Amino acid sequence: xxxxxxxxxxxxxxxxxxxxDLLRIPSVSADSKxxxxxxxxxxxxxxxxxxxxxxxxxxxxxxxHPIVYGEKMVSEDAPTVLxxxxxxxxxxxxxxxxxxxxxxxxxKETELHPDGAxxxxxxxxxxxxMYMHIKAFETMMATGALTCNIKFIIEGEEEVGSDNLGxxxxxxxxxxxxxxxxxxxTGIIANDVPSITVGxxxxxxxxxxxxGPNRDLHSGLYGGAVPNPINILAEMIASLKDDNQRINxxxxxxxxxxxxxxxxxxxxxxxxxxxxxxxxxxxxxIEGETGYNTMERASIRPTLDVNGIWGxxxxxxxxxxxxxxxxxxxxxxxxxxxxxxxxxKLFEEHFKSIAPESVSVKVTPHHGGQxxxxxxDSVAYQAAAKAMETTFGKEPIPFRxxxxxxxxxxxxxxxxxxxxxxxxxxxSDAIHSPNEHYGLFNYFKGIETIPLFFQNFADMQD
Amino acid sequence: xxxxxxxxxxxxxxxxxxxxDLLRIPSVSADSKxxxxxxxxxxxxxxxxxxxxxxxxxxxxxxxHPIVYGEKMVSEDAPTVLxxxxxxxxxxxxxxxxxxxxxxxxxKETELHPDGAxxxxxxxxxxxxMYMHIKAFETMMATGALTCNIKFIIEGEEEVGSDNLGxxxxxxxxxxxxxxxxxxxTGIIANDVPSITVGxxxxxxxxxxxxGPNRDLHSGLYGGAVPNPINILAEMIASLKDDNQRINxxxxxxxxxxxxxxxxxxxxxxxxxxxxxxxxxxxxxIEGETGYNTMERASIRPTLDVNGIWGxxxxxxxxxxxxxxxxxxxxxxxxxxxxxxxxxKLFEEHFKSIAPESVSVKVTPHHGGQxxxxxxDSVAYQAAAKAMETTFGKEPIPFRxxxxxxxxxxxxxxxxxxxxxxxxxxxSDAIHSPNEHYGLFNYFKGIETIPLFFQNFADMQD
Numbered sequence: 032x033x034x035x036x037x038x039x040x041x042x043x044x045x046x047x048x049x050x051x052d053l054l055r056i057p058s059v060s061a062d063s064k065x066x067x068x069x070x071x072x073x074x075x076x077x078x079x080x081x082x083x084x085x086x087x088x089x090x091x092x093x094x095x096h097p098i099v100y101g102e103k104m105v106s107e108d109a110p111t112v113l114x115x116x117x118x119x120x121x122x123x124x125x126x127x128x129x130x131x132x133x134x135x136x137x138x139k140e141t142e143l144h145p146d147g148a149x150x151x152x153x154x155x156x157x158x159x160x161m162y163m164h165i166k167a168f169e170t171m172m173a174t175g176a177l178t179c180n181i182k183f184i185i186e187g188e189e190e191v192g193s194d195n196l197g198x199x200x201x202x203x204x205x206x207x208x209x210x211x212x213x214x215x216x217t218g219i220i221a222n223d224v225p226s227i228t229v230g231x232x233x234x235x236x237x238x239x240x241x242x243g244p245n246r247d248l249h250s251g252l253y254g255g256a257v258p259n260p261i262n263i264l265a266e267m268i269a270s271l272k273d274d275n276q277r278i279n280x281x282x283x284x285x286x287x288x289x290x291x292x293x294x295x296x297x298x299x300x301x302x303x304x305x306x307x308x309x310x311x312x313x314x315x316x317i318e319g320e321t322g323y324n325t326m327e328r329a330s331i332r333p334t335l336d337v338n339g340i341w342g343x344x345x346x347x348x349x350x351x352x353x354x355x356x357x358x359x360x361x362x363x364x365x366x367x368x369x370x371x372x373x374x375x376k377l378f379e380e381h382f383k384s385i386a387p388e389s390v391s392v393k394v395t396p397h398h399g400g401q402x403x404x405x406x407x408d409s410v411a412y413q414a415a416a417k418a419m420e421t422t423f424g425k426e427p428i429p430f431r432x433x434x435x436x437x438x439x440x441x442x443x444x445x446x447x448x449x450x451x452x453x454x455x456x457x458x459s460d461a462i463h464s465p466n467e468h469y470g471l472f473n474y475f476k477g478i479e480t481i482p483l484f485f486q487n488f489a490d491m492q493d
Numbered sequence: 494x495x496x497x498x499x500x501x502x503x504x505x506x507x508x509x510x511x512x513x514d515l516l517r518i519p520s521v522s523a524d525s526k527x528x529x530x531x532x533x534x535x536x537x538x539x540x541x542x543x544x545x546x547x548x549x550x551x552x553x554x555x556x557x558h559p560i561v562y563g564e565k566m567v568s569e570d571a572p573t574v575l576x577x578x579x580x581x582x583x584x585x586x587x588x589x590x591x592x593x594x595x596x597x598x599x600x601k602e603t604e605l606h607p608d609g610a611x612x613x614x615x616x617x618x619x620x621x622x623m624y625m626h627i628k629a630f631e632t633m634m635a636t637g638a639l640t641c642n643i644k645f646i647i648e649g650e651e652e653v654g655s656d657n658l659g660x661x662x663x664x665x666x667x668x669x670x671x672x673x674x675x676x677x678x679t680g681i682i683a684n685d686v687p688s689i690t691v692g693x694x695x696x697x698x699x700x701x702x703x704x705g706p707n708r709d710l711h712s713g714l715y716g717g718a719v720p721n722p723i724n725i726l727a728e729m730i731a732s733l734k735d736d737n738q739r740i741n742x743x744x745x746x747x748x749x750x751x752x753x754x755x756x757x758x759x760x761x762x763x764x765x766x767x768x769x770x771x772x773x774x775x776x777x778x779i780e781g782e783t784g785y786n787t788m789e790r791a792s793i794r795p796t797l798d799v800n801g802i803w804g805x806x807x808x809x810x811x812x813x814x815x816x817x818x819x820x821x822x823x824x825x826x827x828x829x830x831x832x833x834x835x836x837x838k839l840f841e842e843h844f845k846s847i848a849p850e851s852v853s854v855k856v857t858p859h860h861g862g863q864x865x866x867x868x869x870d871s872v873a874y875q876a877a878a879k880a881m882e883t884t885f886g887k888e889p890i891p892f893r894x895x896x897x898x899x900x901x902x903x904x905x906x907x908x909x910x911x912x913x914x915x916x917x918x919x920x921s922d923a924i925h926s927p928n929e930h931y932g933l934f935n936y937f938k939g940i941e942t943i944p945l946f947f948q949n950f951a952d953m954q955d
Contacts (some may be wrong), residue, residue: 043720061810122812128708191810217716236811245775246590249925251694251896254826255796256787258780261821262730262799269546269731272724313707318720325718334717337724338814339805348523349652349698350584350898351824351858352800352925359723360806362813364716370602388778397811434713435813463814464709 034174035482036342039166039475046166046478047149048472049079053118053158054136054151060096060119069096069187072118072158075434076185077101080167086173088183091203091244093195096187100207103172104180105239110492111180112485113209113448114168115438117159117189117214120153121463128465143222144470150374156462156470160187160454162217163474168480176482178489182209189216191194192398193438199447211411212442214486215477217432217454222472224302225423227415228328228452230431231439233365233402235374236338239382240393241267241357246342250351258389260357261342267385268359269337275321278335280365280381290331298326311459329433360397373400400437405450410491415453418483422476453484495928495945496636500626501937506747508628508940509611509933515580515599515620516613522558522581522653526745531649534580534620535559537646541627547636549643553665555657558649562669565634566642569864574947575631575671577900577911578623579651580680582615583925590927599801605921607934617931618924622677623647623914625936630942638944641950644671647738651678655900656859662907673873674872674904675946677939679894679916685936687766689877691899692792692893695827695864697836698800702842702855703729703819709805712813719813721849722819723804729847733797737783740797740825741842748830752793760788763890773921791895796826822859826895832862862899867912873955877915880945884938 039046058072059065073090080088080101088101096119123133131137136151149159160175165181169179184207186196200207217228243260244253273279290298303326309317319328326333342357344350364375379394386392406412407429419427432452438452455477501508511715520534521527535552542550542563550563558581585595594600598613631650633639646669648658658688662669705722709825735741752760756858767790771779781790783905789794804819806812827836839855868874868889881889894914901912923929 061812062808063804076517115646122806122808124806124808125709134899234813236813240813243776246923246928247587247926248774249896250796250798250800251696251826252894252920253774254798254824255792255794256779256781256791256895257776258778259667259798261802264912265727265730265802270725312710312715312719314705314719314851316720317718318849318851319718328713329718333715334712335494335724336712336716336721337727337805338813339807339811339816340723340727340819341803341807343801344584345587345801345803345820346524346584346586349822349824350523350692350800351696351698353798354801357802358508358807360811362712362716362811364713380829387778387780389780399560399595424629432714433718458714461708462714463711463812466708467496469653 035170035176036242036479038170038174038480043475050159050162050474051136051149051477053162054149054153055134058119058187059122060188061122066184066483069119073099073187077120080183082167083169091199093199097197098187098196098199099185101183103170103177105177109179110489110490111182111209113182113184113207113210113212113333114164115214116164116185117187118161118185119159119187119190120158121156123152125465130466138471143457144472146470146472148468148470150466150468152467154467155456155460156467157189157216159469159474160456160477161396163215163477164481166478171482171485177396177485179485180268182207188447192211192346193441195399196438197445200441204446205355207447208446211379211488212448212450214436214450214452215355217434217452218456218458219454220301220428220430222470225419225425225427227412227419227427228431228432229407230367230404230430230453231402232330232433232435233369233371234362234400234435234437235365235371235378236362236397237378238360238395238397239358239385242355242391243389244355247355248353252354253353259353259354260390261354261391262476263387264357264359265343267382268337270385276319278333280377282377283333283374287333288367295327298431301430307390328430331366333369335365337361364435365402367402367404369402371401375399389484399445400435402439405452409418409449411451411488413450414487414491415451415484417487418480421483422480497632498941500636501940503928505746512621512624513598514612514613515624516611517596519596520581520649521584522641522650523584528561531558531581534800535561535649538580540548542645545627546629553661553794557657559647560649560658560661561647563645564643566637567600567639568642571641572951573671574599574645574950575644575646575669575674577646577674578627578674579628579648581649581652582620582653585614585617587927590604592928596838597914600933602928603796605919606934608774608932608934610930612928612930615802616929617918617922618929619651619678621931621936622918622939625677625917625939625945628824628940632946633942633947639947641947644669653904656860658900659903659907666908667717670908671910673950674910676737676912676914677916678898679896679899680916680918680920681916682763682890682920684932687881687887687889688892689874689881689889690894691869691891692829692866693897694792694862694897695831695896696824696862697827697833697835697840697861697897698824698861699837699840700720700857700859701820702816704743704803704813704817704853705851706817710815711815712815715815720849721815723816725852726804726819726821729844730799732847738781740795745795745836748832749795750829760893763892769910777789785878792893793828794834795828795831797823827864829864829866831864833863837861862897863902865901867914873913876943876953877913877946879949880942881915883945884942886951
């Protein structure tokens with residue numbers, strides 16, 4: 032057993048309990064009523080960086096929630112790794128669908144996590160995955176294993192679009208400069224199938240508002256004779272896809288990079304059982320864009336999903352009203368080379384063009400994110416792959432994920448730095464959903480693997 | 494000036510203030526948190542019936558909200574008029590769209606009500622219109638003008654489907670027996686264009702639930718590869734109407750009685766200006782079923798409207814979720830001879846049949862109501878027409894309304910009694926909407942006209 036493994040083993044309970052303490056802070060960045068809790072989480076991270084051995088760790092103010100910056104410089108000659116993570120979490124509602132309160136973590140065994148998983152909002156995304164890095168850093172410091180300079184940027188606005196991160200990077204280019212960015216905010220295929228994410232989808236997210244009559248109307252007196260904004264919104268949404276589930280927005284697919292037959296064949300080698308996939312989310316049948324399989328639909332193809340819809344009377348019982356307004360939140364996942372700003376603009380033009388004369392339409396863009404592909408032939412990728420091969424006992428599969436981590440493009444644009452996405456979560460960990468959880472196996476496997484990445488990355492330089 | 498007019502004139506302020514007191518009671522039948530207020534309104538009505546001179550007035554318990562029954566018998570030989578009304582009101586939300594609180598009535602002048610209108614939930618539907626009858630009764634008692642037996646059924650569940658009224662009528666057939674039912678829960682075309690409603694649409698009202706995955710999913714990981722219940726619900730709703738806005742449910746139009754060219758020509762004589770109609774609700778363009786004009790669409794044609802829709806994330810900001818479930822409340826207005834139960838069944842079958850295999854669908858029927866047409870050649874209609882002609886100075890127009898008053902069919906079925914719909918509201922009174930109001934002109938015109946109906950009805954009996 033190595034010194035690193037020894038140290039982790041002797042501090043296992045504390046490593047877990049500290050994470051549970053962090054999970055008890057409801058740092059929901061989207062909802063202003065949790066503002067103080069978001070800051071509390073930032074202070075927690077700052078303190079843990081200091082106690083782990085950082086030269087400095089500070090709370091950096093932004094126009095929104097603060098960014099925690101920390102660093103430990105070991106040598107001018109050593110390569111520098113910038114660890115990125117986020118301490119904010121998604122809103123936890125609907126609360127009633129949680130089996131235990133989202134901010135009171137409990138550990139329970141599951142089929143995929145026989146050693147137990149921590150159930151709490153943020154357990155996987157991203158508190159659990161981010162905190163692995165702080166405990167790996169502590170471990171490297173305690174065992175004298177740190178051979179790279181290490182910098183931490185742990186932000187509090189990832190779930191609301193990282194609006195202030197770009198400004199922070201611009202203003203602190205020199206301070207945050209690094210040879211590689213290391214992020215754990217993605218997953219592995221299974222606990223016995225390690226993988227590294229080499230592609231991510233981008234995001235365009237809009238809110239739409241359809242207005243018909245200038246006030247709510249009685250459906251008996253007016254029904255049939257006036258435009259009903261809810262019916263019209265439904266029709267407009269329905270028209271956004273054709274029978275093959277292709278998106279009907281002019282120009283939407285123009286910039287999409289299609290994969291070659293070889294690339295698709297390589298993808299198809301990843302272990303995937305449709306029946307297990309369906310069972311895991313309780314579906315009897317699957318659907319998606321014609322001509323692509325489920326794994327492809329979830330990673331290399333762009334999408335359009337309504338994430339929320341509302342209008343009219345939604346309370347108990349019946350109310351015969353024709354609402355004045357109807358609303359929806361609609362997001363599009365984008366693939367390389369689609370540009371979020373361009374797609375948002377295409378959506379807005381298209382959505383307004385399909386509205387009947389009888390209603391008015393407002394489209395409000397929320398945050399977007401660039402799609403990204405990372406190379407597998409880089410030193411950093413190789414360092415990560417070797418680290419995982421050591422701890423998992425098998426070589427990880429390069430994998431294209433369906434989610435979006437807009438900061439990957441940001442680091443490239445502003446710092447010129449590439450990113451390695453070495454995440455440890457499972458797709459089934461229910462991030463953004465009720466009963467989010469993170470396996471104890473995964474948490475400790477991450478803490479064990481990260482120091483090896485640093486070691487390999489230092490060893491593999493020139 | 495008649496004794497009746499004199500009495501009304503001398504008691505004008507009190508007649509108004511009593512109604513304002515009634516409007517201050519938030520008797521919302523749909524929402525159980527107002528249960529005590531609903532009962533308070535029932536007690537208010539009971540007391541006012543007694544003080545107006547009823548032989549008896551009692552609160553009759555039902556499985557839901559109570560029914561107030563009162564009567565004054567003048568003679569075994571006199572005809573009996575059963576007055577029906579309701580003291581419950583629609584929910585007042587969205588509260589933020591009211592210019593003044595819905596249960597704090599205020600009087601303001603409007604363009605259509607230059608003498609002032611009372612703004613409050615229930616001002617027109619139906620507290621204001623119902624209370625005219627109690628004050629007309631008081632007036633007839635005070636002036637010795639009551640020449641018919643009079644019975645009152647004032648219920649508290651009209652806005653939630655009158656579920657217990659039928660049971661009450663069945664159990665009290667003898668007690669409530671009457672020659673005619675008189676109801677003021679409809680409107681006139683304009684304050685200078687009196688009309689009597691001779692047709693009403695029926696109602697089928699359902700709630701639908703579409704379930705996809707068994708939990709909310711992250712749209713990045715799953716988007717494109719799984720059925721999104723909100724998108725699917727939108728597509729299902731959109732498919733319910735064709736390009737001509739005809740309803741696409743097999744058999745939906747089978748029983749519809751089409752009007753003859755003569756009947757449609759007669760309808761077209763009612764004063765109606767499309768530009769005024771559009772302006773009154775802030776629309777630049779109008780839509781509806783091809784082949785019918787606006788008045789026809791709102792009265793003699795069946796409809797399908799979504800009254801509420803919800804699902805996914807509807808809070809502030811952006812959440813990239815694929816919801817497990819999506820919901821809608823959908824109502825269909827029906828015309829003679831459509832049967833609500835049959836239509837509800839057709840809807841349910843159709844809606845389930847159009848759902849893709851990947852989702853499950855639940856359809857829950859709410860209350861329905863039969864469409865109705867009332868004859869214009871009856872003694873009761875003639876008595877009402879003559880009364881209105883006297884007070885308005887011109888003959889009322891027989892008119893088919895778009896709303897539903899399911900109790901009309903109920904009285905016919907259970908008691909064998911016809912109904913006269915002598916209402917005094919305006920379509921623009923915003924019933925079921927924020928800023929509901931009722932003109933002072935209309936309130937007092939009703940109190941003045943009702944005694945003449947009783948007088949005419951007694952005189953016209955052979």
